[in-house]
Structure formats: C-alpha cells, structure tokens
Amino acid sequence: MTIVDMLRHNAAAYPNETALVEVNPEIQDNRHVTWREYELVETTEDNPYRREMTWKVFDEKSNRFANLLLSRGVRKDDKVALLLYNCIEWLPLYFGILKTGATVVPLNFRYAADEIEYCLDKSDATILVFGPEFIGRVEQIVPKIKKGRLLFYVGDDCPxxxxxxxxxxxxxxxxxxxxxxxxxxxxxxxxxxxxTGFPKAILHHHRSLTQAAEMEAVHHKTVHEDVFLCIPPLYHTGAMMHWLGSLLVGGKGVLLRGVSPKSILSTVSSERCTIVWLLVPWAQDILTAIEQGTVTLSDYHLDQWRLMHIGAQPVPKSLIRRWKEVFPNHQYDTNYGLSESTGPGCVHLGLENIDHVGAIGVPGYRWQAKIVDEAGNEVSQGMVGELCVKGPGLMECYYKDPAATAEALRDGWLHTGDMARQDEDGFFWLVDRKKDVIITGGENLYPVQIEDFMAADPDIQDVAVIGLPDERLGEIACAVVELKPGSHATEDDINEFCLGLPRYKRPRKIIFAAVPRNATGKIEKPLLRKRYGAQGLVDHENQS
Structure with missing residues (x-):
C-alpha cells in the first residue's frame, strides 16, 4: 500500500468527513490565500479566513491535477516541483503528482531565485508549480528555467x-x-x-512515505477521531511526515497560518485539536504569554488536547518542566530525524518516557540505531561517537551525487553526522554536531552562504558565522567580523549590508574580532564556538 492508496481509501470510507482545514486567524484580507475554487473548497460567512475540504474533494482535486499533468506528457520518473506557502491546496497537488507516477519535489519557500534555479536543475524537474508570492523570484530566472519546463501558476492574474x-x-x-x-x-x-553551498537532493521511494505514516500513527497512538494541528511548512519533511499519521487513519488535519500564542490556542480550541507539533520558540512563546497574562487559558477549550510533541532542534529540559506545570495532563514526545530518514521519528522519546526528557530517545518503529567511532566500529555504552540509523524510511540516495551517497550510506546504515552517546537505560543523547549547520527556530542555516554574502562588504576583511545558544530559537546566527585595516564600520553598518539577505539568514549578533584560521586556511569554528558560546560570550562582553 502506498500513501496514494491511503487517500483513495479515505475518499471511499469517509467521503463527506473533513480532511483538511486551513485557518488564517491573523489575516485581515485574502492577499495571502494563494487561490480558491469555491465549488470545491468551502468557506463560511462568519469566518472567511477558514477553509475546509472533505476527503472526497481532496481525492478529486488530486485527480484533476494528475490528469492535467498526464495530458502534458508527464510520466513515471518525471519530476514536478512545488513552490507554495502552506495552503489547503498544497497536499492535493502533492498527491496529484504522485498519482501520475512522477516524483514530487517540494521547495523551501524561503529560497532565493538562484536557489530555486539550482534545485530545479539538480532534481531534473520539468514542471514548476508556484504561487503569487513567488512571482518576483521566479521571474528573475525565467529565461534560464523556461527552456524545456512548464510553469503552472496557482493564483489570480497569471503572468x-x-x-x-x-x-x-x-x-x-x-x-x-x-x-x-x-x-x-x-x-x-x-x-x-x-x-557548504547549496542543499543536497534526497530521493525517497514510496516505501519511505508509507513507513512515515505507519510510524507516526504507532508512536502517537493516532486514531480516526484525532485532529492534528500542523503549523510548520509542508515542504519540510517534519510537517509532512507527521501529518501522514492522520492520513493513515482518516483523521482531520488543520493547517494554521500563524504562530502567535493566541492563534495557536484559538485554533486548538475552535478546531478541537488533540495533537499539536510545536517548535521550541512557539512553545516558549505560549508559556511566556501565559505567564505574562497576555493570554488566559480559561478563554479556550483545551481539554481535548492530549499530546504536545517537539522536533527539529534540541529541547531544553526547563521548557518541558514549565510546560508540564501548565499542562499537567499532556502527553509529551520529542522526535529526532533527518530528511534522509524521512524526517522525524527514527529516534524518539516515546509517550511513556517523560522521565527521560533531555534524551532524544530510543529507536523508532522499525528503526535501529547505534553509535560508532571514526573507523565505523560500534562504541561501548556511554562513549561518544557518531549516531547511525537504519530502517525502511532511509533515503535511496542523494540524487545525482554518488560520492555523497557513499559517504552517508554505508552497509545500509545512515551516518547522521551527529555525535551522541547511549546511557545505561538504552536512551540516546545528542552531544554535538559534526556539521556546522545552524538550527534556528527549526530552520537550517548554511554558514558558508552567509559568509560568502558578507564577504562582499567592502569593509569586511574576513568573516565567520557560527551558532550561539538562544533560549527561544535554540540557536542564532552570529557573525564574527574582522574589519579591513582603517575601516570604522559599525554594527549598524554591517546589519544594513545584511538586509540583502533573506531575513531568516541575517546574523542576529555581530562580534568584531579577528577570525582565526588553521594552517590550511580553514576557519577554526570550534575555537570560535568555545570563545563566544555561553560563558565565553559573557566574558568577551565584560572585557569590551
């Protein structure tokens, strides 16, 4: 059975039940709604910022798109890219692509024009489906990407x-x-x-998606009556793979466009959500709003909310302790994973293991995990090494990158690049990351891309970007800037130059200092993290 079969089953078993809901609680007009088909997507006069869709309509919409693609010659092994904000149409389009036998390529809606072009070329995508928010970025690269490609626009006033x-x-x-x-x-x-550079293309078979659906339902005991609240972007494996648990059981999924404490709690209340996946910043904001009195829990119907789980970044123990004080009846789980392992869950804490908060958990449903040394030998319990996972949700390969595939997949095991240890109870704990990727608010930042951009500033001699701990976002990007001799550039000057970066890539902190490099010319980032992380940063600021 594939996830396409799961959709067909739900359309037959629950044709008139609600499959998807899109909620826009903080939008005062329709500017951010990508497109509407009023005969298919229902709205209500009392809440024009809420749209819903039945399983029957979900299936029909995916069929229409599949037949459109087939009429344009799309066949198995073709690639179709999706570039849309979260909306009620996103998932039917995804399934429409799968129903042709083609491969779906979700794109990060934060990508700049050159990144969109790179990902289209890397994946061999012959079709790009995009919304109105991306007209400007796509138009920049039309002369390059239009050759041999179809561009489908999903909005009013088609370019x-x-x-x-x-x-x-x-x-x-x-x-x-x-x-x-x-x-x-x-x-x-x-x-x-x-x-370094642009992201890798990770190819998954249908087996990975089926595994994700079954695993999510098993891990969180998902049943047909559950209502799943999805806030993170659907292009991310985390959001998509968690929702697949609802697909398996025919449960309602709610797509929320808004991350304020009020919008989250209001949606949980009005849609009667039972399962909510949060990122650390959103959970922090909810607790802060409650503590400061800007939201009052008695204003909401939250008794049905049974599970809060977090993934995509390390979770502070103090956060969960505070959460359980406010929501003592909530079940809790944390999920570890990578896009190479079909997102979260290859290691997970488990609903019954709240006493092990801080650990990433134990191997997930049908998964195995181990810790190895540099030679690939399994280490003794308690020793630190690289975390490796193995299971039916592993990627097939890095598309068109056999060298990277061979490095990551060895003897059926995925080498994650994360350093971990296993305690005496069998729980895995992350220690550090081999990779320099910065995870801020659940999003990955690539330091080299930021460094390359900032190096163009005429006042900068050298620059290194590292992650610094942050209570709300997990990490923030910090730029260590070495100015050219004679330059008197200020922090405001550097920040103004960085306005040319997408907002989420801009450094949150600037430190003026020499950038250390080793004998081969590589930036000594471990030294910088030690120097400016936590206490080191306090000492640095006291000396300044």
Missing amino acids: TWAESYRELAALCASTDPMIPLSEDEDAAIYYSSGT
Missing part, C-alpha cells in the same frame, strides 16, 4: 510567461487515472542542508 493552473485543471476529469505504483518506485525529492 504572461506562465500558464494558469486554475483554468487548465477545470477542464480535466476528476476520475482517478489509476497509474499502478509500487513501494520500490521513486516518490519524492526533499532538499536538506549541507554545511
């Missing part, structure tokens, strides 16, 4: 260089094309971080 998805899909049949699929066939390419 002249693209085709209107809405008009074309309306002419397509809503019947299922029933293209046969097996679990051994390609399903999706997800992009993940590397520590």
